Amino acid sequence: MYNDLILKNVSNRIHLEPDEEAYFLTLLHPFTIRRKQLHLHRGEVCRHSTFVLSGCLRGYTIDSNGLEHILNFAPPDWWIADMYSLVTQQPGYLNIDALEDTQVLLLSKADQEKLYIRIPQFERYFRILTEKSLVSYHRRTLHNLSLSAQERYLAFCQSYPSLINTIAQKYIASYIGVTPEFLSKMRRDMLNQTR
Secondary structure (H helix, E strand, O other): OHHHHHHHHHHOOOOOOHHHHHHHHHOOEEEEEOOOOEEEOOOOEOOEEEEEEEOOEEEEEEOOOOOEEEEEEEOOOOEEOOHHHHHHOOEOOOEEEEOOOEEEEEEEHHHHHHHHHHOOHHHHHHHHHHHHHHHHHHHHHHHHHHOOHHHHHHHHHHHOHHHOOOOOHHHHHHHHOOOHHHHHHHHHHHHHHHO
16 A cells, blocks of 8 residues: 555656656665654764654754744655755754654665666656755745745645644744734634635
């Protein structure tokens, strides 16, 4: 079943022959990340791209006042990594942890390089993922600079529809840059406006 999810994700972008699929699967390592367990800690070198099979991961930073700022979520069928650290192999800036028990597949940077050599189409696959990630971060930066809290919340709902009612409100608040209390009031006001 899990193989089906990752292979469907890949087949949405490139076509693989059965022997190529089999080779790709040999490079993926199943792993369980328990709820609240850190998968990557700021200052560590990111050595894997992580594909989420079930559960949910989040990437975040902590500022000098101890406040968390969530940059992204990875629900099922999403990849996550500290891209700066993965590409440069330098210590990273992100913490990545699990919001619930999460099943993942790990692809090491070294195995990803092997994949590019043996199945060059994977360069296209990961280029597409990287471009989408770059566009997403760019859009998120622009949203944070120019949109109201309500507009940022609606953008969150569009980006992560499966998470609206499944993750704690404090995580959504952190992602859009407001307090949980403000988010709760804003959601109530939005609900009242639609009545």
